[in-house]
Amino acid sequence: MTPPQAPSFDGRIVLVTGGASGIGRASVLAFAHAGATVIVVDIDVSAGEQAAHEAAAADARAEFLRVDVARGAEVEALVDGIVARHGRLDAAFNNAGIEEENSRLADGDEALFDRLLAVNVKGVWLSMKHELRVMARQRRGAIVNTASVAGLVGAPKHAAYAASKHAVIGLTRSAAAEYGRLGIRVNAVCPGVIRTPMFERAVERGVASVEQIAALHPAGRIGEADEVAAAVLFLCSDAAPFVTGHAMTVDGGFTAV
Secondary structure, three states, rough: OOOOOOOOOOOEEEEOOOOOOHHHHHHHHHHOOOOOOEEEOOOOOOHHHHHHHHHOOOOOOEEEEEEOOOHHHHHHHHHHHHHHHOOOOEEEEEEEOOOOOOHHHHHHOOOHHHHHHHHHHHHHHHHHHHHHHHHHOOOOOEEEEEEHHHHHHOOOOOOHHHHHHHHHHHHHHHHHHHHHHHOOEEEEEEEOEEEOHHHHHHHHHOOOOOOHHOOOOOOOOOHHHHHHHHHHHHHHHHOOOOOOEEEEEEOOOHHHO
16 A cells, blocks of 8 residues: 655745654654755754754755744744744744643642743743734744644643643644635644654653553554654644644544543
């Protein structure tokens, strides 16, 4: 059986935040292989530059920029710079996020709560604020935000993280409703447990074993970053022209049971 052909992004300008590792890096490489010019954003300079270098090795145009998505002035300058250099912004994958929590709500750390919301919620809000400003002028564009299955169900010992990802879905649906008539689509992906550096750190902290986590998914395994990247490319592509305001699960059936 012939595998489905990846969508084409030839000549398109695509922004990926949190692009240095995990799902972000997989998406950077997938967009690059599909022909896009990719702007890679992260706070990890070494890994971000490496991701951009690998994207360029796929005969794609790629550049890395260090940006803290929780800082409004940096995000505004990022988007304005993209438009100044490339003339437009066709698609954005707002993927930057953190997850460092492992305690019951009453034992939670206030500083960590503030940091989670600053990156996971404010970062997405700021990114969309400036991306939508540009796309509204263009009257076209596609945005995908990274939520989580924890944005759809509860997440014991990860209440603040779950709250942040529920918020991402709320931002996504609200923006889709506001900007649909301007030719802009806004969706979210909700990954289950995916094999990424963030996942590996959670296993090292003793949150659960790989076998225990895999058993939570009816598919019987942990997901791979490129499987989420495939969903991101679909949602950003011309193959999904009537899909907006959707929170797409990529979770091996986790939320089905």
